[in-house]
Amino acid sequence: MSEALVQLQRVTVQFDDRPVVDQVTLQASRGDIITIIGPNGAGKTTLIKTILGIQKASQGRVSLAPGLTIGYVPQHLTLEATLPLSVRRFMLLSGQSLTDCRAALKRTGVDHLLDASVHHLSGGEKQRLLLARALARKPDLLVLDEPAQGVDINGQAALYELIRELRDELHCAVIMISHDLHLVMAATDKVICLNQHVCCSGYPADISHDPAFIETFGHQVAESLAVYHHRHNHSHDLHGDVVDTKGTQGACNHEHH
Amino acid sequence: MSIIDAVLGDFFWRALIGGLGVALVAGPLGCFVVWRRLAYFGDTLAHSALLGIALSFLISVPLNLAVIITCVVIALALVLLSRTRVLATDTLLGILAHSALAIGLVALSFMPDVRVDLTGLLFGDLLAMNRQDLLWIYGGAAFVLTLLAILWRGLLMSTIHEELARVEGIPVERLRLALMLMFSLVIAVAMKIVGVLLITALLVIPAATARRLAKNPEHMVGLAVVFGFVAVAGGLSLSWHLDTPAGPSVVVTAFVSFLLVYSLARKPA
Numbered sequence: 001m002s003e004a005l006v007q008l009q010r011v012t013v014q015f016d017d018r019p020v021v022d023q024v025t026l027q028a029s030r031g032d033i034i035t036i037i038g039p040n041g042a043g044k045t046t047l048i049k050t051i052l053g054i055q056k057a058s059q060g061r062v063s064l065a066p067g068l069t070i071g072y073v074p075q076h077l078t079l080e081a082t083l084p085l086s087v088r089r090f091m092l093l094s095g096q097s098l099t100d101c102r103a104a105l106k107r108t109g110v111d112h113l114l115d116a117s118v119h120h121l122s123g124g125e126k127q128r129l130l131l132a133r134a135l136a137r138k139p140d141l142l143v144l145d146e147p148a149q150g151v152d153i154n155g156q157a158a159l160y161e162l163i164r165e166l167r168d169e170l171h172c173a174v175i176m177i178s179h180d181l182h183l184v185m186a187a188t189d190k191v192i193c194l195n196q197h198v199c200c201s202g203y204p205a206d207i208s209h210d211p212a213f214i215e216t217f218g219h220q221v222a223e224s225l226a227v228y229h230h231r232h233n234h235s236h237d238l239h240g241d242v243v244d245t246k247g248t249q250g251a252c253n254h255e256h257h
Numbered sequence: 258m259s260i261i262d263a264v265l266g267d268f269f270w271r272a273l274i275g276g277l278g279v280a281l282v283a284g285p286l287g288c289f290v291v292w293r294r295l296a297y298f299g300d301t302l303a304h305s306a307l308l309g310i311a312l313s314f315l316i317s318v319p320l321n322l323a324v325i326i327t328c329v330v331i332a333l334a335l336v337l338l339s340r341t342r343v344l345a346t347d348t349l350l351g352i353l354a355h356s357a358l359a360i361g362l363v364a365l366s367f368m369p370d371v372r373v374d375l376t377g378l379l380f381g382d383l384l385a386m387n388r389q390d391l392l393w394i395y396g397g398a399a400f401v402l403t404l405l406a407i408l409w410r411g412l413l414m415s416t417i418h419e420e421l422a423r424v425e426g427i428p429v430e431r432l433r434l435a436l437m438l439m440f441s442l443v444i445a446v447a448m449k450i451v452g453v454l455l456i457t458a459l460l461v462i463p464a465a466t467a468r469r470l471a472k473n474p475e476h477m478v479g480l481a482v483v484f485g486f487v488a489v490a491g492g493l494s495l496s497w498h499l500d501t502p503a504g505p506s507v508v509v510t511a512f513v514s515f516l517l518v519y520s521l522a523r524k525p526a
Contacts, residue, residue, distance in 0.1 A: 052424050072424040083292045083417065084471045093414050094425070117472075137425070 004029050005068055005141050005173050006051055011060035013046050020046045022197040023060070028141065028173040033164065036177045038194035039216065044177045045075070047194060048143055051175065068141060071134030071172075075145040077118070077126045085118045087129060096136040104136040105129075108162065123150025127159065135166065142166065144176035148183070156183055181217070265391070268384055272503065273493055275386045278394040279447045279459070280485030282401045285478045286443050287464035287485075289436060292416050292474075296461050297347060298335070301354035303444050303456040305331040307361030310378060314371045315364065321393055321445045328441030331357060336433070358453075381452035381504025383493070390449055397446045401439045408435060413474055450489075451504040462511040463488060469522045487514055 004027040013021040021043040028034055036044050049055035050062060052072055064070075079085065087110070091101035105111040108128040113121065121129060127147055134142060147163065148156040160183050167174050192201040193213050200212040207213050264270045290299050309327030313320045331353060339346045365373060374382060405412070415422040415429045423429050447456050463484035464477070471477035491514075492507030 049420075052420075054420055054423050070424055072421060074418065074420055077418065079417065080292050080294075082465075082468050084468065084473055084477055085417065086473055089473050090417070093410060093417070095410070133421075143424075 003065065005065045006175070007061075007063045008051065009061045009063075011047075011050060011057045011062060013043070013050055013055060014058040019058075019196060021050065021057075021194075024194070024198055026192060026198070026201075028175055030140070030171050030173055031167065033167055033174040033176070033189045034192060035190070036175070036192045036194050037179070037181060038199075042194045043196050044194055045145055048145060048175060048177060052143060065140070069137055069139045071137050071139030071142045073127070073130045073134050073142070073144040073147050075149060077130055079118055081119060087113050087116050087118055087121075090118055090129070091133060091136060094133055094136050100138075101132075101136050104132040107135060107166070108132040124152065124155045124159075127151055131159075131162070131166075135170075138170065140170075140172050142170070142172050142174045142176075144174070146177050146179060148178065148180055156180055265388060268386070269493070269497065271386045271388070271391060272383045273490065275391050275394050276383060276450055276489035276493065276507065277486055278391070278398050279443075279450050280463070280489050281482055282398045282439075282443050283447060283459050284463060284467075284482030284485050285405055286401070286439060287460035287462075287481050288467070288474070288478050289412070289416065290457075290460045291464045291468065295440075296457055297350045297354075298332075299440065299444075299457045299460055301335065301350045301357070302328045302332060302440055303448070303453045304354040305357035305361075306444055306448055306453045306456075307378060308357045308364070309361075309445075310373070311361045311364035311368075314368055314373075324445040324448065325441045327357075328444055329438060332437040332441060336437075377452070378448070379452045379454045380502060381448070381450050381455060381507075383450050383503035383507070384496070386449060390446075394446045394449075397442050401442055404435065404439060408432060412436065451507055455504055455508050458508045458511065459485070459488070462508070462515050466511070466515040466518045469518050469524075484511065484514055484518075487511075 006026075006028045008024055008026050010023045010025055011021060012019055012023055024047060026034070036047060038044050046055055050057050052070060053062075053064075087105070088098075088101070091105065092098065094101065096104075102111055102114065105114060108131045110125055110128045110132060113125060113129070118126070118129065127150065131144075131147065134144075142163070144163070148159050151159055160180075163174060163176070166172070189203070190201065191204055191207050193199050193207065193210075193216060195216055199216055200207055200210040202210070265274075290296055305327055306324045308331075309324035310320060312318070312327060313323030316323075318326075335346075335349060335353060338344075338349050344352075362375075365371065365375070376382075377385065411422070411427045411432050412435075414425070414427055415432055419429055443460075444453075444456055447459060451459050464481040466484045467477045467480035471480055488507050488511035491510035493503060495501055495506040495510060496503040
């Protein structure tokens with residue numbers, strides 16, 4: 001096991017004496033994909049902002065490996081319409097060379113948009129642009145806040161697959177927040193279920209049997225996830241089409257539209 | 258030497274040269290006002306300039322310096338007060354803007370031996386510009402433009418996405434302070450041109466006009482400077498030929514070019 005890039009020890013964040021993140025301990029090493037799930041208001045975004053250093057911890061310790069480069073993909077790219085901005089200019093503002101920027105755009109599949117205005121991009125294109133921007137910095141740690149927001153269901157699977165591939169290429173750690181439980185369960189190494197405190201954590205296949213998980217998300221969700229995880233027998237290409245891997249059975253039990 | 262003297266000896270040319278100097282810095286800063294939605298904030302700083310003027314008479318500090326310091330103090334107070342979240346920022350701005358203006362006016366009325374041209378302060382006195390004013394304007398412009406050039410990437414990035422900028426190690430808070438310092442400086446020098454009540458117009462209108470035609474941020478800044486030039490030159494000609502007040506004429510010209518561009522140009526990228 002390699003050395004931890006990020007380590008949180010009993011981190012608490014309080015707003016007006018109310019703990020939003022309560023005594024969270026976690027660690028991420030190179031190659032890890034950790035997904036934080038939890039109900040609304042569980043403190044997921046606050047937790048990753050604490051990791052990023054945007055939010056100060058009230059108690060506990062956040063330690064990052066020295067010289068760590070973080071690539072951050074925020075929840076939305078809300079842009080002021082009064083600020084004209086092309087994809088090229090937005091990428092170059094990362095301080096990286098045009099070659100690196102183009103390579104990153106190509107990797108996330110949006111290099112054809114180089115000279116487009118960022119104001120004209122679709123939700124999915126914006127997410128890929130943000131991912132490319134994080135990528136151009138060659139991060140050791142990739143932090144994503146609901147990366148699949150505004151992306152249609154087919155694109156979501158492709159996006160999570162891409163994140164997994166990037167983890168392998170960059171040999172970085174990935175920490176992300178997600179609501180897409182089905183996709184998370186299929187694409188993640190480790191899941192942390194947050195509800196202010198860490199209510200359970202572990203591997204996807206195990207966690208869906210955890211009483212704390214069932215209590216948080218209910219029986220139905222837990223059961224459907226367990227089933228889903230075991231029947232995952234296909235993958236998607238970048239356009240979201242189902243690509244058969246070995247021995248297709250056609251038992252595709254989530255929706256493709 | 259004699260040519261320079263001939264030009265600077267003429268009040269019309271002094272006004273034009275001074276006005277163009279202000280437009281040069283009002284362009285880029287005006288873009289930040291538009292991008293960061295600081296129009297009302299700019300108004301508040303401009304209003305508090307009057308308080309600065311009153312203070313300069315009270316404790317006999319150079320006028321420009323007193324205005325800059327007052328603006329910086331009000332700007333810092335705004336940042337601190339808005340962090341407490343007791344009141345919404347626009348309410349705070351409304352309170353501070355008009356209180357500062359009112360306190361300034363009341364304080365001036367207590368100094369009967371000080372004769373100030375109130376109309377000039379409120380609406381500008383472009384044609385009364387002297388050589389020392391020109392020095393202030395071009396010195397201030399050189400300082401602000403140099404600072405902007407050095408801080409450009411960080412300022413732009415923290416305007417586009419503050420959190421992303423923070424994660425990338427850009428000192429967002431310090432840049433915010435630098436921007437406020439620049440606003441204060443520009444308000445102190447622009448006051449002479451259009452007066453405290455119309456400064457925001459000189460910042461916002463050329464930048465908003467430029468937005469319609471611009472494809473990237475730097476392009477917008479360049480165009481904002483051009484529209485600022487047009488406003489100053491046009492306003493002064495108007496004032497010269499029709500004997501209208503110079504400051505308001507500058508703003509009217511800016512507004513007319515805004516209307517023209519928005520009715521003629523297609524929707525931008």
